[in-house]
Amino acid sequence: MPRVVVDVMPKADLLDPQGKAVYGALSRLGLGGVRGVRQGKRFELDLEGQLSEDRLVDLHRVAETLLSNPVIEDFVVRVEQP
Amino acid sequence: MPRVVVDVMPKADLLDPQGKAVYGALSRLGLGGVRGVRQGKRFELDLEGQLSEDRLVDLHRVAETLLSNPVIEDFVVRVEQP
């Protein structure tokens, strides 16, 4: 059963308040040497049947329109178990 | 500059309202053949200097105590750019 992972991250130029909050907490927990943290979303989609080119195109479309907001986020689609 | 990624996903047996909502929306968007969707978090930590065993141990501790809640979530720590 193929699994497709979509990683959605806030655009590099934009403020990421969540990542900032984690960054602040890390130093309070004594984890030094961190330059920056960004927090995004990870979607795991478990698919039936085979992965075809067509389905990957569809998945890209979904990643772009539903799973991410292109105005503020970038996404990557990865096939984990082909 | 090493980058460490921590993926945090809701535990398999717990209700994941966000994943469920995405699942519902997918079928409305005409993307068939999806068995399930889960939505979690992705953290990208950009580190200074080198990655040592000790630091990885620290990172695991942080992933377990801060970045995830073991009651509801599982996590994976991955080194992306060693």
Next chain:
Amino acid sequence: MRVGVVTFPGSLDDVDARRAVRLAGADAVPLWHGTDELAGVDAVVLPGGFSYGDYLRCGAIARFSPVMGAVTSAARRGMPVLGICNGFQILCESNLLPGALVRNDSRRFVCRDQGLRIENTATAWTSAYTLREEVTLVLKNGEGGYVANAATLQRLEDEGRVVARYLGDNPNGSMREIAGICNERGNVVGLMPHPEHAVNDLCGPGTDGSRFFTSVLSAVVAA
């Protein structure tokens, strides 16, 4: 009688909680997240809000604040602690209460007047209610769905540690309609709805919430 109310960065209902404590007849003592001093208080309220923005997980960062170290050890010694909303989340993150609170199943923040049934009147914070009494408090949260594994749920039920349950439609997908629970000893209570918003007729849905704060007065006197 002194009841501490903790202010974390991002706490919002600390003012309301202090008012509720005063109306109940106790001294409200502000406690700051950055100190591990409890200023000699007899009980502690962790108020609602969005501590540290609640960006990571609600309560996840507050758990590591200095004051929570002190609250945790005091709670383990038996001091009454009430966590309301974000406070409940912090108590779960701190392992003072089992389970966790997740995103509402509606995926929306919900603010409404909410009916509850009080199911345990043996805790430090609910002794002034009668068993199975139905009350109305304010519910307002984005992540108020209570979850725990089957064994934990069973244990909570068996030990009578479900303190309050939602009446009517489940507002946030909480398992078994759980609105509040307590620890084994009954001194630590976590509650999603806000009793501090129901302490006068003018600015909330009635006064059903007051007795959380009067309960703790008798608990401390009795102790």
Next chain:
Amino acid sequence: MTTRLVLDTVALAGETPDVQQPWADLGLKDDEYSQIRAILGRRPSSSELAMYSVMWSEHCSYKSSKVHLRRFGESLTDAMRQRLLVGIGENAGVVDVGDGLAVTFKIESHNHPSYVEPYQGAATGVGGIVRDILAMGARPVALLDSLRVGPLDAVDTRRVLPGVVAGVGGYGNCLGLPNVGGEVVFDPSYAGNPLVNALCVGVLRHDEVHLAKASGAGNRVLLYGAATGGDGIGGVSVLASETFEAAHRPAKRPSVQVGDPFMEKLLIECTLELFNGQLITGIQDLGGAGLSCATSELASSGGSGMRIQLDLVPLRDTSLTPEEILMSESQERMMAIVEPQQVQPFLAVCDRWGVEATDIGEVTDSGRLVIDWQGQRIVDVPPGSVAHDGPVYERPLCRPAAHDALASDSAERLSRPGGGAELRATVLALAASPNLCDRSWVTDQYDRYVQGNTVLAQPEDAGVIRIDEGSGRGVAVSTDCNARFVQLDPYAGAQLALAEAYRNVAVSGARPIAVTDCLNFGSPEDPGVMWQFAEAVRGLADGCRELEIPVTGGNVSFYNQTGDTAILPTPVVGVLGVIDDVRRRTPIGFTGPGCAVYLLGETRDELSGSEWAVVVHDHLGGHPPAVDLAAERALADVMVAAAAERLLSSAHDLSEGGLAQALVESCLRRGVGVGIALPGLDPLVALFSESTSRALVSLPTTQEVRLAELCSEHGVPSTRLGETVGIGGAAEIDVAALFNLPLDELRAAWSTTLPSALDNA
């Protein structure tokens, strides 16, 4: 890494007068660019050009509206000035509410950003207005949001509205500000042009008023709050590209801003502690135009000069150029003027709240705003020329030719339903229509209880907030605008918006004392739009003068249009009132059976622009209901006196949907039924006319005589309609000889419209 080739300095600008500059791409007209050269006696440096271009934009300079907005100030009378502590021109107006307390309030738009990114656009809109209120020295205590979007069934509305609502809630809830009112209006003209107007109320003592002034040479300039990033500066990248080697151009900067409400909450608490410690002599929030605006306005209002070392500004993104830093609209930042010996205590307070603060310069007596970057001078300008001496336009205006046809196409001539069954169906259809149905899908996403001072919130006529726990003193606020009326007659329509907000406040028991407005219109370059604008401002100014309440501040939003089609002209009016004791406020809902029910005011055959005309006939035309501000004042006098005497059990103003909708809302609020007989008019008119200056009240029968006295004393007509009857879902609205409507059936129709359209959208 990009490397900067040339830093365009003031010196370089003097030496290279003929360098081509991208002023047109920055939105400047050629005469504006010439004017800048004349002011400076040379070409501007690229940083100066950046500052002028953004400060002289429509948004910051009010160049098209200024000549009209003057009316607000010119029409002030002594009576209107009485309570006015700070008027138009500051971040927000301040009014005296008694006992040494003052209230500041203002409404502002964030329309286009909310279309591009609904959540962040709305969120940062809330953040911006809260900082304006904070900058006055006040503690923010309440929010209202006035929203307008396309048709409920349009696909894009299901993107925009949920996002906007989540954004308003996400930001406001996280700040701990109760949301106590607002509007949600659907109309096709807002598709592609949603309006998101946010109003914030703050409370302070008279002696706590702070102004945006930099004075006292030697005082330090502190920037505090969030670090500066490349937010909202998409437009300036043309400048960046001029000074970067083509191959190394930075990516186009984002034009959206992302909000961090947690940072803003810290900023609020930190700033209030700074005020408390008297550590601030002047303060300005950073909103549109960021540092360009804050530095030039502070220096210009203080009549001083200022020297800034721009490379000290903490950056989130180190690739930013000086031009970009000057224009960045990064959120959650403030600028304070601090006496040198107070800098240490200032920094200590910031540290306690975890807020980064940086000393970036000083106040001078040079009369110049100078900015240095890595030891080189990049800006040297008279601050007033940037902040206040922008261009002013008398735009051509013209009543559109089509207006006559619109005005003569009156709704009073449309076919009217006949019998009881048809009227009953019409009441139900209106109650379920998008503009009249239950708003709780929206308002349940807002925290209305936080701070414990909310006395009335949605779905009441006005939000009422207690501002003094001891005395019970409070304020009431409402925002309103029926844009269809404005479309039919902009002068009257603006007055009707004012009248409605005024009435909502009065009906809750508070005395209206001040006005803020958000004027949302199409393009000022369209003479028809400009005519609407001018008429609306004139109507509002005249109306305020007649009601004797001043406009204390507001905001203009132009260019809300798609192609040549503008939105309905939408001058949203916010009215603030004061109530001595909030325990005496009057809520809208019938409280129980056995009360007498009265209609106050006069009902005329006025159906043009009404909900009935739109919902039943999809019709817009004719003349809006007659404006009668004297009647409005008389009604307010009765309502305020009745509240003070605690005569009334409930009171609800009549507006969209007329008497029918007022009955629906008063009954459903607590599930109390009513039995009435309509007065001897055409029943359709009695139920659906939208005549102004009316209210539906209920009261114990023992108080009827006193109410009659009050009404006749003030010349307000009153009609006994009947009594409240029954309680619970089986209770009914029973209209004698016409129809009856069980509340259960009514509630089902009224409450399902928004959820069924928006859930799982």
